[in-house]
Amino acid sequence: MIDNIIKPLLLEDETYTKIGRLLEQEMAKGLSKTTNPSAKVKMLPTYVRALPNGLEEGNFLALDLGGTNFRVLLISLSKESGVRMENKIYPVPEKIMTGTGKELFDHIAYCISDFIHEHNIQGQHLPLGFTFSFPCKQESLSVGRLISWTKGFSCSDVEGENVVDLLHAAIKRRNDISVECVAILNDTVGCLMSCAYLDHDAEIGVILGTGTNACYMEKLDKVELWDQDKAEPSQVVINTEWGAFGDDGCLDFIRTDYDFQIDERSLNRGRQLFEKMISGMYMGEIVRLVVVECVRTSLMFSGVLGRFKERDCFKTKYVSAVEKDHGRGSFENTKRIIEQMGIKEFTDSDCSALFRICQAVSIRAAKLSSAAIVTLMNRINRPNITVAVDGSLFRFHPRFEGVMKETIAEMYNFGHQFKLMLSEDGSGKGAALVAAVAHRLKNN
Missing domain, CATH: 3.30.420.40 (ATPase, nucleotide binding domain)
Incomplete structure (x- = not known):
């Protein structure tokens, strides 16, 4: 049964809540002077103390x-x-x-x-x-x-x-x-600055692309690592480096055999384990590993692997393409991609199985991202928060944003409002805005 193969990827709501609590604990370790050296989530001060206010010229x-x-x-x-x-x-x-x-x-x-x-x-x-x-x-x-x-x-x-x-x-x-x-x-800060220029409620920047990371505005009295002037503004943008969340084993309880295989074969074994469950660099390969398991147990493609036996052949862009068939009533994209994988004979049941695998991997990635974002939103604890987001996964996956909005709405404080905002050219415009804000503060 396909259900048994993908079941480890389908986590309960309570599990995502637990993951949020674990990230909060790891962030606290990163912000503490005594525990930072051993912390995996490093929580690095960026020295960006203020966001654009619209007066930059x-x-x-x-x-x-x-x-x-x-x-x-x-x-x-x-x-x-x-x-x-x-x-x-x-x-x-x-x-x-x-x-x-x-x-x-x-x-x-x-x-x-x-x-x-x-x-x-x-x-x-x-x-x-x-x-x-x-x-x-x-x-x-x-x-x-x-x-x-x-x-x-x-x-x-x-x-x-x-x-x-x-x-x-x-x-x-x-x-x-x-x-x-x-x-x-870094690009995370640029992402935040680009959106903050247009929306002054933006205090979180998230990258969901080839890799993943986030930054957010933190109060200085919570940053023990800060060794500079504490004069106003008494805040600083923190680069979380949350891709390394779980590198100490705290997320092993949700990692599947596929996740362990991904890590075992990676160039940075044992590192960036949260990123390896979410980002575009790895999602396609997770899908491929699940498909291989299904084929080897004769649940798909009559036991024929085709190109699925080749490592990294199934790109994350294929995951997005398959997901675009959702609600269409046909498997137009899915069939084309299966053919590209060298499978000549397949059924609608095979197409449905590939779609469900892509869906399971995508939903887990979107919900893990959402649980982490909610952790940052709860730290900021404001009635209105805009989250700046950039990266190919968020931009091009047809349902990633929708799943994130739904998940965050379910997990976030009742009565608080939030918005996900696509960042336009954070690495370019955002960099100039950091310079502009620094120039404004220097000349005030």
Whole structure:
């Protein structure tokens, strides 16, 4: 029976409530000075103390580095016309990605200079926000030390260094532009800032894409790690790094055989276990493993595996496509994808089974995300909260947002209102807004 195979993925409402309580405990460990070193959910202060209030004005630059494409953006803010944005994408050649740190930052400085001259703004002194999507230890708003390279980068002489200092040194070597990086941030913070500019109830930012993470605005008196000035505003955005929730074993009671297989075969074994149950990097592979079990027990495809025997062949975009058949009365997408998997003979019953597997994996991911979001909402405890959300899973999965809204409504405090808001270009616009807020506070 297919029901017996997917049953471990179908969790009770009480279980999601328990997961929320466990996350709250893990967050408390991360915020405590004594337990933070051993905490898996690190709760890192971002040094972003204030959100946009709509009074930010002027021209700001933003950089977005997180892969083989590097973006430079010019963001113009005004109370009358809102946000105007221009950007240009510059490729990062492999020889730069694997060369020296000096070569990388000289390349970045060249791109900034090219962009500034192309837009004829070289006479302006422009504050800049830098979305740097690599693991960093942040020591202030403009000090972030690279912990380790990921995503194919291996530039020498950067790990352990302040990325902003390296950028400023490269800009100084050119001597043809006047730019000051006032903020370094990750994409979660950018997501929040992008929405907060439009909706002042936004205090949570969530990424639901290839990976997952969240940030939220916390009161300083709850952040024992804070060792800076406690003057107003007495708050700071916390980068939870909640993808590592469960790395201490506290979520083993809900992990299935499929989850253990995913982890066993991963490059970061034993780490990011919450992320491995939710994010787009893994959802398709979980579905594939369930299908393999069903085929091996002769419950699907007459025992024929086809391409399903190939690891990582079933992409999360296929999960979204199958889910689009929901309520259609036909299996148009499902049939096409089964054929792409090399299965030539199959029945409507096989299509129904694949749909139910995708549905079970998707619903679990959406409800786990929701339980974690409710934990953050309860910490903030305001009558109206907007949650900024970005990422391919939230954007493109046809039912993810709907399941999240329904689950949060059931779990959240009665009488409190919430809204999920799609963040538009947090890594670009959000970075400029962090710079704009820092500039506003500095000049007040």
